[in-house]
Amino acid sequence: MTRIITIASGKGGVGKTTFVSNLAAALANFKKSVIAVDGNLTTANLGIHLGIPLYPVTLQDVLNGDARLNDALYYHPAGFTVLPADISLKKLRLANSHELVDIFYKLVGGCDFILVDSAAGLGKEALSAIEAADEMITVTNPELPALTDALKLGNMAGKYGTHNLGVVVNRVRGKKHEFSLEAVENFLEVPVLGKIPEDSEVSKALSVKKPVLIHKPMAPSSQHIMGIAARLIGEEYRPRSALGARLFSWLR
Numbered sequence: 001m002t003r004i005i006t007i008a009s010g011k012g013g014v015g016k017t018t019f020v021s022n023l024a025a026a027l028a029n030f031k032k033s034v035i036a037v038d039g040n041l042t043t044a045n046l047g048i049h050l051g052i053p054l055y056p057v058t059l060q061d062v063l064n065g066d067a068r069l070n071d072a073l074y075y076h077p078a079g080f081t082v083l084p085a086d087i088s089l090k091k092l093r094l095a096n097s098h099e100l101v102d103i104f105y106k107l108v109g110g111c112d113f114i115l116v117d118s119a120a121g122l123g124k125e126a127l128s129a130i131e132a133a134d135e136m137i138t139v140t141n142p143e144l145p146a147l148t149d150a151l152k153l154g155n156m157a158g159k160y161g162t163h164n165l166g167v168v169v170n171r172v173r174g175k176k177h178e179f180s181l182e183a184v185e186n187f188l189e190v191p192v193l194g195k196i197p198e199d200s201e202v203s204k205a206l207s208v209k210k211p212v213l214i215h216k217p218m219a220p221s222s223q224h225i226m227g228i229a230a231r232l233i234g235e236e237y238r239p240r241s242a243l244g245a246r247l248f249s250w251l252r
């Protein structure tokens, strides 16, 4: 059965696109077939994160009836399929939830996961992506502004009957003033699916337009994303450190 999960956030810039591209790569690592959809049509950037900003045929072309869905699906070397959105102003348009449901309906059955990179906030675009999906994961930072916005998002998911799977706490620096994972859970009243530490390898990976999981598989961020992917599919995975992995291979 295909799981359709929208990755959303109340506040912008918290790491949704980073998480989607890496979660897709992580699930592919666990031999799951994944289609990553850029549901952020107005400020699309999944393609930029994946090193292919200018796809010839995009989601907008399909929505406009100018191309077939199959022509807008691209295989990424990290082992998953991408349905990108166009970054040009020329093709600026929103997708309503019915249009997205139509697209998902055609994709369902052909993969294990459809991951939708949503626009931030509670605008029409983000809400369409939440309404069209069966499940939602919220990305937040461990700070109050991001958390209060995430709380509103949880309420909207409830309104649309989209199952709120839980929250991923990104850019954790382990500082005293940050919300702890337990405090996040209490505040949002949903499970924390995992944390991703603040990691300079994430922006280095972005600069070479690769998921960090591909660029630096042993980076702390990559290892924690593997842990979250494992949890999603009910498998065990203990994040390893680069030093631990070196020791392990030496012992072997």
Ligand SMILES: Nc1ncnc2c1ncn2[C@@H]1O[C@H](COP(=O)(O)OP(=O)(O)OP(=O)(O)O)[C@@H](O)[C@H]1O
Binding pocket: 009, 011, 012, 013, 014, 015, 016, 017, 018, 019, 040, 118, 119, 120, 170, 171, 172, 196, 197, 198, 199, 200, 202, 203, 206, 221
């Ligand atoms: N764990 C992390 N450690 C360090 N930097 C990070 C981490 N996660 C994300 N970033 C950086 O934060 C910035 C924003 O990330 P990203 O584009 O994924 O956010 P977003 O939520 O998709 O933004 P938008 O709301 O604009 O779509 C990027 O420059 C990315 O490299």
Ligand SMILES: [Mg+2]
Binding pocket: 016, 017, 018, 040, 045, 117
């Ligand atoms: Mg984004």
